[in-house]
Amino acid sequence: xxxxxxxxxxxxxxxxxxxxxxxxxxxxxxxxxxxxxxxxxxxxxxxxxxxxxxxxxxxxxxxxxxxxxxxxxxxxxxxxxxxxxxxxxxxxxxxxxxxxxxxxxxxxxxxxxxxxxxxxxxxxxxxxxxxxxxxxxxxxxxxxxxxxxxxxxxxxxxxxxxxxxxxxxxxxxxxxxxxxxxxxxxxxxxxxxxxxxxxxxxxxxxxxxxxxxxxxxxxxxxxxxxxxxxxxxxxxxxxxxxxxxxxxxxxxxxxxxxxxxxxxxxxxxx
Numbered sequence: 001x002x003x004x005x006x007x008x009x010x011x012x013x014x015x016x017x018x019x020x021x022x023x024x025x026x027x028x029x030x031x032x033x034x035x036x037x038x039x040x041x042x043x044x045x046x047x048x049x050x051x052x053x054x055x056x057x058x059x060x061x062x063x064x065x066x067x068x069x070x071x072x073x074x075x076x077x078x079x080x081x082x083x084x085x086x087x088x089x090x091x092x093x094x095x096x097x098x099x100x101x102x103x104x105x106x107x108x109x110x111x112x113x114x115x116x117x118x119x120x121x122x123x124x125x126x127x128x129x130x131x132x133x134x135x136x137x138x139x140x141x142x143x144x145x146x147x148x149x150x151x152x153x154x155x156x157x158x159x160x161x162x163x164x165x166x167x168x169x170x171x172x173x174x175x176x177x178x179x180x181x182x183x184x185x186x187x188x189x190x191x192x193x194x195x196x197x198x199x200x201x202x203x204x205x206x207x208x209x210x211x212x213x214x215x216x217x218x219x220x221x222x223x224x225x226x227x228x229x230x231x232x233x234x235x236x237x238x239x240x241x242x243x244x245x246x247x248x249x250x251x252x253x254x255x256x257x258x259x260x261x262x263x264x265x266x267x268x269x270x
Contacts (some may be wrong), residue, residue, distance in 0.1 A: 001118045004248070005143040007128040007136060009159030013149045014186035016044040017218055017228075019127035021241040022248070024227035027081035029242060030249070032122040035074065037062075038087035039139055040129040046086035049077045050225055058086035060094035063109055063135055070116040079227075083121075091135060098134045106134055107174055110142035132166050140170040140178060147208075147248070148183045152196030160205060181251050182206030184244060187214045210244045212237055 046052035
């Protein structure tokens with residue numbers, strides 16, 4: 001079982017959309033058993049799969065219950081091979097409760113709970129809040145990989161230094177196996193954003209080759225409560241998310257190149 005955290009310090013960069021569509025593509029396109037964990041009190045990923053409830057158990061209980069039964073928190077989605085643990089505003093008070101708990105270790109609760117399901121899933125994808133709090137630290141401690149969605153503007157890039165420092169500190173202190181795979185650009189506009197990608201690279205951050213093109217279909221899919229691949233199979237962003245998953249899988253097999261997998265630089269996978 002491999003655990004991927006998708007995290008950014010800025011809202012509106014496509015964090016939840018990316019978590020949703022990568023989870024769906026791994027399940028539907030690659031026949032992987034996938035668990036999506038909504039680790040954001042706003043519950044956008046939960047809402048997208050029509051599993052959001054203000055009184056259901058989910059990530060908050062994962063954080064607070066001493067002997068949590070992971071399988072009791074998991075809900076099936078409407079899609080084969082894809083399950084979810086939901087979040088709601090209870091996660092806010094759960095984070096406060098954990099911070100006040102001086103008896104149990106605070107940062108390893110996800111990691112311990114994940115041991116219960118290690119043989120049940122191929123991938124766990126964690127959709128994290130745009131913040132560094134105790135539940136996002138738990139996610140990093142439990143993760144193998146981190147991907148950071150960014151848009152090309154100064155505000156999005158500004159938070160990268162703080163986030164990278166937190167990832168590095170977690171790797172040094174709590175999870176030596178944590179891999180920062182890099183950033184990937186969303187809301188991409190070829191005419192205006194290419195230089196921005198080079199600027200991010202010049203700051204020393206790795207940037208994936210795949211980008212997610214800007215398209216109104218992304219917003220429409222949130223109202224339809226569908227992954228992009230089922231809502232609009234032919235839209236540019238659907239192809240991009242397919243390519244993003246391919247590149248993520250390739251990064252786990254570094255001897256293979258993007259050309260080996262037929263991925264064009266701008267994510268044009270047909």
